Amino acid sequence: MVVNRDPAPVRDDPDVVVVGGGVAGLFCAYYLRLGGASVTVLERGALGGPQSCSYGNTGFVGSHGAAPLAEPGMRSLRALGMLRPDAPWYIEPRADAELLRWLWHFRRACSAEAAAAGFRVLAGMKRRSLELLDALCSSENFAAELDSPGIVLTFKSARGFAEASRAVPRAVDNGIPLRVLGPDELGELEPKTRFDIHGALYNPEGAYLHVPEFVTEFGRMLRDLGVEICEHTEVTGFETEWRRVRLLRTNRGEFRPADVVVAAGAWSADCARMAGIGLLLQPVKGYSVTMERPASAPSRPVLLSEGRIAMVPLGERLRVGGRLELTGMNGAAADRRVRAMLRTVRDYLPALEETRILETWSGFRPCTPDSLPLIGRAGDFGNLLVAAGHGHIGMGLAPAGGELVGQLLSGAQPVTDPIPLRPNRFGGGHAKRG
Secondary structure (H helix, E strand, O other): OOOOOOOOOEOOOOOEEEEOOOHHHHHHHHHHHHOOOOEEEEOOOOOOOOOOHHHHOOOEEOOOOOOOOOOOOOOOOOOOOOOOOOOOEEEOOOOOHHHHHHHHHHHHOOOHHHHHHHHHHHHHHHHHHHHHHHHHOOOHHHOOOEEOOOEEEEEOOHHHHHHHHHOHHHHHHOOOOOEEEOHHHHHHHOOOOOOOOOEEEEEOOOEEEOOOHHHHHHHHHHHHOOOEEEOOOOEEEEEEEOOEEEEEEEOOEEEOOOEEEEOOHHHHHHHHHOOOEOOOOEEEEEEEEEEEOOOOOOOOOEEEOOOOEEEEEEOOEEEEEEEEEEOOOOOOOOHHHHHHHHHHHHHHOOOOOOOOEEEEEEEEEEEOOOOOOEEEEOOOOOOEEEEEOOHHHHHHHHHHHHHHHHHHHHOOOOOOOOHHHOOOOOOOOEOOOO
16 A cells, blocks of 8 residues: 555545546546546646647547557568668667567567457447547537548558558458549549559548647536546555555645546556556657648548558648657657658658648657557456557547446446457556556
């Protein structure tokens, strides 16, 4: 048991404290509140602020992008060039036991059977999330925050396009309406944009949220529903007794909730460790560059598939996001990697005009080895749940994940099967307190 040596004022006792005010935590709070619980959200920075992965990403939702990062052919990191600093997916070699354990489980997940099973789970969660988002964004408050123009997936190489085309039937069988685009069809979809690619696919269900605007508006709505959101509030410790969390200590006071949900993104592992719970998560850094929108920019989201780059129009702006870096919690944006992203854009869209860059951002995606989030009871605790590890597709998984947390706490029949998402599926479950 952690002893509280420096007592601070104890706040009113909510039914549930959600640790984390990113999109995953906010959707947990939303469905818990709809279920009748009193809810307090603790966010370590400003809601929707730059510290949050929900701030600078491309906001993709919809049925696309359900493939796990771990897939057949990804077993040899050196052969794939992932140890090169300029690679689209870079792994920094370092002596880190947790990273090595993560990579060991990642390699195990790189089988055809595991990848297919993961794809089915993620595709189901993304379809459910899109249903929930469509319902939420039908209100006036969110009408301007969700766009659903479809998404174009482009392939620079003949091999990449052939492999993607072969996967179309599997996607269709899983309810994802992908189809191969002919050159004329691509020209009709994006008449102003010239691509230098071998081929493309199209998913009419492609959609995206405007972030961080969606996050701040969602927070405003939650406050109107009675959710207390405490910004600039960081958890500093847990007091536990008899397999229950009795008290949460923060830099702004103490909380005694009936239940706790850890949904703190890339900080979830550190947070859970304070309670003696080990989570197999790694922070995977990504980047985005937001610029004035060029005249020849695409009118809908585009994926530059082999380059692992996404492009999304945001009114008068264009956001380019991508890269996967396992470099620990080093949040600095590396200029060479930003330049590599922009070179990739020029390779695919050689006629795209250069415009003024408005913002360069980097942030952390909380990733599991198999790309499935961790949602469910944590360790032996009866009142501690986890909702973390949504990875590079967090915006598209968070609504279904939040709904599942609400159902698990209320005892309702889950819409999403919680078994594949159980937090202890990698073994272990206990960690030394820091």
